[in-house]
Amino acid sequence: MNIDIDQFVERYVAVWNEPDPVARRSAIAALWAEDGVEVIESAEFRGHDELEARIAAAHEEFVRDAGFAFRAAGDATGHHDVVTFTTHMVPAGGGDIAWTGRAVVVLGPDGLIRSDHQFTVPTGDIRSTVDDFLRRLAAGDPDRIADLFAERVDWVLDWPAGGHPAVPWIRPRSTRADVAEHFRMIAEFHVPGEATGPAPRVLVDGNEAAVLGDIRQTVKATGEPYTALCALHLVVEDGLITRYAVYEDSLTVAEALSGS
Template identity: 60%
Template sequence: MDRNDPTAATTRIVVDDLLRRIAAGDPDHIAGLYADGADWKLDWPESEHGRPATPWIRHRSSRADAAEHFRRLGEYHVPEEAATVVERVLVDGAHAVVFGEIRQTARPTRRAYRSRFALHLTVEDGLITRHHVYEDSLAVAQAFE
């Protein structure tokens, strides 16, 4: 990140704030960082979106949708057994990519899983306008079967 680039500096501030808010676990507070009309996608086969076992997995576009996503994640996982490790955040202007590993336990099956992830975010006017997640969907699906 070019420290003299004000766009990159704002992007980094918003991404760091997002990560803090996710760690704190308040869905409405997390959603406050998202623009309505945000481009939110998860890298899962379309036929797998909206399955009863994993209802948080679907495309979203509003601030309310973002809050619902994080609420559903909390409902379907055991919070005391969750850990996300952020390994690196790369920033290029309005874009950021967060790399890490999610460690969760599926509440319905009590199966633990790990999933490597990359999260591509775009920040415009201090709000997140793109949220694209790339993760090991097979590991998640197997934990809920």
């Protein structure tokens, strides 16, 4: 596969947000083969004319009139001639995910889409819950993050039982209120708006998910940035996180906060 998969997905998602009909038509021609087809549960759309009508109608209904925007979930993967990825429809000004879709795209030798099968991900699906958690985590609102957790949480930390004096938020937690306090304390010790990094990778198996990425923060007291590898193990039941296990480079975090 001689394409940049993430770039391809960004181009795909951008078509659905494009307000200009001429630019939209050009983008469709650059993505789909002339006889390319999109298949949804209730219909199929073949060729550039049908695809243009389909995407224009979706844009008018959801983007122009309802104020939503389509976003890539950052989970694109593929091999040979197949690419699969998740997209979300969210309020353009920020808010909860209104719809999640999963696309399975088959490309021709020229890199253009031959077929595009789109599946709606049911509300409460673990992938949707994890993506919503990551989005709320990036937004930095502790109470909205905690709303995604069950009232009682199995909280697991890869730290010594005694914790570390420079990292006071590392302590036993068991309730939704504890979760909100945890993320509120993290925010108090770091410069707001300076958490960066690439989108984490998410692996799902049944009602469990592994989130692989890194923590990139700037310490408020010193202005020093740091990066620490991190992995999360989440269990989701009835759309809520019931188990939250954190495995991180705790030495880097402790040294950054203590000024070592």
